[in-house]
Amino acid sequence: MNATWRQRAACRGLDADIFYPVSDDDAWEAKAVCDACPVRQTCLEHALAGREREGVWGGLTERERRRVLRQRRRTA
Numbered sequence: 001m002n003a004t005w006r007q008r009a010a011c012r013g014l015d016a017d018i019f020y021p022v023s024d025d026d027a028w029e030a031k032a033v034c035d036a037c038p039v040r041q042t043c044l045e046h047a048l049a050g051r052e053r054e055g056v057w058g059g060l061t062e063r064e065r066r067r068v069l070r071q072r073r074r075t076a
C-alpha cells in the first residue's frame with residue numbers, strides 16, 4: 001500500500017488516543033487536528049475504502065463515515 005500520505009499527516013506523532021474518542025461528542029480534539037491536515041481527503045478515502053470501524057479518520061467519526069457510505073450508495 002502506498003502510504004506516503006501518512007508521512008504528511010497532521011496527527012503524526014500525536015497521542016493516538018484522541019483519535020479514538022469514547023463518543024462523537026468527544027471527537028472535537030481529533031477533528032480540530034484533521035481540519036488542518038493536508039491529507040485529510042486521502043485519509044478519509046482510505047478509511048472509507050477499508051471500512052475502518054473505529055476512530056476519527058479524515059475528520060469524520062465512525063458514524064459520520066457510515067453516513068457518507070450510505071449517501072454514496074444511494075447516489076451510485
Ligand code: SF4
Pocket residue numbers: 006009010011012019033034035037038039040041043044056057058059
Ligand atoms: S485527516 Fe486526521 S486522522 Fe487523517 S491523517 Fe490527517 S490528522 Fe490524521
